[in-house]
Amino acid sequence: MRAVVALGTNLGDRAVNLVDALERIRALGRVVATSGVYETAPQGMVDQEPFYNTVVVVETELDPVKVVDRLLGIEREMGRVRGPRWGPRLIDLDLILYGDRSICTASVEVPHPRYRQRRFVLEPLVEVWPDARDPDGTPVADMLEAVSGQAVTPIDVPGWPTGR
Template sequence: MAQVYVALGANLANPISQLNNACEALLSLAAPQSFSVSPYYRSAPMGDVEQPDYVNAVAGFKTELTPIELLNALQSIENQQGRLRELRWGPRTLDLDLLLYDKQCIDSPRLTVPHYGMRERSFVLIPLFDIAPTLSLPDNTQLKSLISDALRAELVIAQDSNDE
């Protein structure tokens, strides 16, 4: 059974509801009692496309799915929630990115793990730290060493994932 971490993001069609629905779907992929999710954070969009702020979180869970099976399942959840891939870094109903799959390093045409941009993204690092503060990355970098006050200042809590 693999420990995985998935980034969640949305900025269209009621983003908090999109993340809540995604968490429900992710629960079906998780081993019993293994699912956790960070608080939800608001963050500015990446790139030059004019669009609303994002709501982001990170979920962690154990799964029996292989990396590609998990990727397929994540993309299916995105599609079920109306995800359209029209514009790079454009607005979206839901974005699910596989950040980590155990300590594996994967570099294939469809999947790169650890996720290629996770070290530079406050909206990934801070929520990941919330649920896995002692985590070390596959290269043995301690997650806490990547967290700074400046990074924390980039985010505002949108809603605790346990609030309704």
């Protein structure tokens, strides 16, 4: 199954955090694409440092509950301490899409409930998977216009493997 994982960080060495998280995500399956990295303003709680955001596409045999469990485990291993909602974070790993499935359980909600309102997820997702569709059939690329006012700035991150 094709799983889309969004990565975000705004504490510590953001570039190192992303590269470290990617290496750990490889244990979920075969990484088939990594988007570029974008610097973005925080949303929700705006009085904090800018984020680095990116998207990784992984082909996995794990079910979505196990994917989320492993992503949370990676966050813990890397030292993430949960703070206020939308607050600063060492690493944030979110399962955005899991194939064309819609899933809503106590521990997993796919597609991610707020991804449609986040250019920092949509832009890199369309970059690596231009034909991606929401489980309702809407092309993800068609969602970009609604978030065009949100700034995302492409940046170079040493050691980040952009591409398919």
